[in-house]
Amino acid sequence: MTTRQLLEIPFSSGRSGAGPATWGQRAIWDAVSRLPAADAPRYNIGTAAPIDPGLPLPVVLGGLEQLLHLHDSLHTRLLPDGAGGLRQVVDPDGRLAVEVRTCPGSTGPGSTGVAEAGARLHEELSARPFDTAEQWPLRVGVVEADGLARYVSLVLSHTAVDGSGMNRLVADLTALCLGSSPADLAELREPARQPLEEAAFQDSERGRKRDAGARKQFLRKLRLGPARLFPPPAPPAPDAPAAPFPNAVLRSPALPAAVERVAAAHRVSSSSVLLAATAAMTARLSGTPEAVLNVVVNNRFLPELTNAVSVVAGDGLFHLPDATAEFGDVVRRTHAAAIGSYRHAYYDKLRLSTEIERLAAEGVPLADRSCVFNDTRELVPAAPEPDGGPRQETTLSWPVEFEPRPGLTYALDALQSPEALSLAMTADPAVLPRPAMERFLYGIEELILTEAHTIGADHSGPEPQA
Structure with missing residues (x-):
């Protein structure tokens, strides 16, 4: 006991x-x-x-x-x-x-x-x-x-x-x-x-200039993307309660090696490979040729923050035209666009929100920001899996449902787990019902595994198996 x-x-x-x-x-x-x-x-x-x-x-x-x-x-x-x-x-x-x-x-x-x-x-x-x-x-x-x-x-x-x-x-x-x-x-x-020191920097002349420059870049991109990616859902029935948002988790033992192979072949980060596949599936399922993603960024470009035990939160606005092109090309363009997004993701979010509200009130067309991507791999050490060992086949589960989140189409997290890579997706079922969420997650896996197979097996290990 x-x-x-x-x-x-x-x-x-x-x-x-x-x-x-x-x-x-x-x-x-x-x-x-x-x-x-x-x-x-x-x-x-x-x-x-x-x-x-x-x-x-x-x-x-x-x-x-x-x-x-x-x-x-x-x-x-x-x-x-x-x-x-x-x-x-x-x-x-x-x-x-x-x-x-x-x-x-x-x-x-x-x-x-x-x-x-x-x-x-x-x-x-x-x-x-x-x-x-x-x-x-x-x-x-x-x-x-x-x-x-x-x-x-x-x-x-x-x-x-x-x-x-x-x-x-x-x-x-x-x-x-x-x-x-x-x-x-x-x-x-x-x-x-330390956090008090970071707050003092943010209130300094250098910090204010960095904030202003990052917000300027964000707002510039915000004017470039489409106002809506996915078709609007049908209006709910009168007095109908809002439906909970399902959470789907795809666990793929084949993805870790495939992601690294694609990243090495195209000389990009593994995060860019996952972001590219997410952008491609967003464009395919929404029927638009481009993707706009709100990318969660642990921004550590400032040397003083590299080793800080604190929260350095920011959202980078990622815009990729022609997201349905050949996947290798999408991967390379994603990496270049993502670096700029990451570098300009350190800013005062409250001030940015105020500016966005002002532009919206003035009728300025602004891009859809309802699709969120967050790569948490290699950031939070993975807890051992309690089931005693990894499964060899890809699995899709529906572990929980969440309260509705206004303004969200989907949030996709890439998660580290022993012997596998997991993709956790929460979505508005009125926009992306469960079958569409399944197609989205399996589509990401298929894009990456197919690209890895096309590249061919290297000398370091066996070909990833779907």
Whole structure:
């Protein structure tokens, strides 16, 4: 029988202060605050993994305490200022709760009991929203067995960290638990801005110029694309409740190798391959020759943000004419267009929204921004799959339904999972019913596998199998 206890890590003498929220903090806080409470946990950023061969629990707790000293975002709260703004408050002290589950009679970190207990614990920690005004944005769970910590779960509010920041967080915690000191870690990398420092930069002359330039580029592209991609849905019946948005997940063991092969052949990033296939299927299913996608960007082009454990949120507007052309050509043009979108995705989203509203009120034609693409691979470490091993065939599942999201046609996430690449799609069923969602996801897979097959097998491995 698994037992549970709640421990607390005392934290004191940390950095403190208060100031305006960063653009990233504000953008995510705004997005989450508009969601129903049951939907908000989807924005949590989490990872879980076994600790092999295991560590004494005090070592893990000590590493977590040092982690709080390294990264201010972990002990920062966000509070509305009463005038429509948002402030961040960095607490100098407090306590971090750690939930510990103990599995008796275990045979080690890879035992079924540890893996199942860890998966359950991670699911529980991930399923709750954060109160960012009252709580620190970090939850920790540990599974203990045979006297050692065997499994760890980290769940953070997205207002505190993005995928790149989560990678740095995991790397730092691992190093601290293995004996490195915060000073050692500081010597190994470029200094990173803390959130209050980032907010100060954004309010500086250089930050304001960067914001203005990025918003100018976004608005320029916004005038180029079609006002609508997909045909408008039929009006709902009077008093009919809004239909929930289905979520489909395609899990493809063949895609990881195929994506890398196509990327290498065309000298582009693997993310550009997935973005190109998404753009192509958007154009094919919508019946338009071009695609406009709102691309979620973890923007780390500024050196001071490369190693930051924070949220650097931005949306890049990606516009691709002739998206139904030969797929290799689409891949190459996608890469070139995407780089420009990424570089101009660091801006004040609140100011941009105000400008878009003004243009819309003036009757200026603006592009459809209802299709969203987010490549999270290699950003958030994948949790081990609890089913005991990868399946060899592509599968499509419908795990959940979400509350309707006004203004969204679809949101497509590329997800990292062991031995496979997963595509998770949530869509408005009035625009993309379930059969269309299936065609969309299988179409992405087919485009990439066909291109990889055409390129031919290289010398590093077998041909990807559909």
